[in-house]
Amino acid sequence: MDKVALTQAQKEAYMREALYEAKRAQVIGEVPIGCVxxxxxxxxxxxxxxxxxxxDATMHAEMLAIQEANNKVASWRLVxxxxxxxxxxxxxxxxxxxxxxxxxxxYGAPDPKAGTVGSLMxxxxxxxxxxxxxxxxxxxxxxxxxIMQDFFRNIRRKRKKNKK
Numbered sequence: 034m035d036k037v038a039l040t041q042a043q044k045e046a047y048m049r050e051a052l053y054e055a056k057r058a059q060v061i062g063e064v065p066i067g068c069v070x071x072x073x074x075x076x077x078x079x080x081x082x083x084x085x086x087x088x089d090a091t092m093h094a095e096m097l098a099i100q101e102a103n104n105k106v107a108s109w110r111l112v113x114x115x116x117x118x119x120x121x122x123x124x125x126x127x128x129x130x131x132x133x134x135x136x137x138x139x140y141g142a143p144d145p146k147a148g149t150v151g152s153l154m155x156x157x158x159x160x161x162x163x164x165x166x167x168x169x170x171x172x173x174x175x176x177x178x179x180i181m182q183d184f185f186r187n188i189r190r191k192r193k194k195n196k197k
Contacts, residue, residue: 115135
């Protein structure tokens with residue numbers, strides 16, 4: 034049976050779920066990045082950044098969503114799964130995506146300083162690895178970028194206020 038491609042409306046609906054996760058991070062003072070993993074039309078993993086709260090460098094949205102999805106399917110393999118994340122994955126998260134065999138990655142906004150799914154390099158389509166993922170960027174790009182810009186603008190504003 035051939036896999037049916039997602040419609041634009043479905044992609045946007047899943048990205049809205051990732052944005053919901055990003056907002057959960059923002060509320061607790063974390064960098065607002067959110068992620069969901071979908072398999073057969075069902076969200077099987079969710080995550081948002083928890084690095085500051087945990088003081089654990091690996092607590093990125095994608096890593097947490099992958100862990101939850103692995104638990105849900107009782108396997109480290111997430112073949113045929115789709116990952117939706119608000120910001121382009123970093124090297125660590127790209128490595129976890131490759132290692133978990135996620136088939137498709139959709140992200141909202143690029144990360145020119147740390148992104149490895151097109152900005153600095155593209156680990157997910159590099160044929161030297163044993164697995165590649167299809168990648169699509171720009172899903173709800175403006176919304177994904179805006180939540181990040183607002184977050185960092187507020188941090189700069191607070192720092193400036195505290196200096197006075």
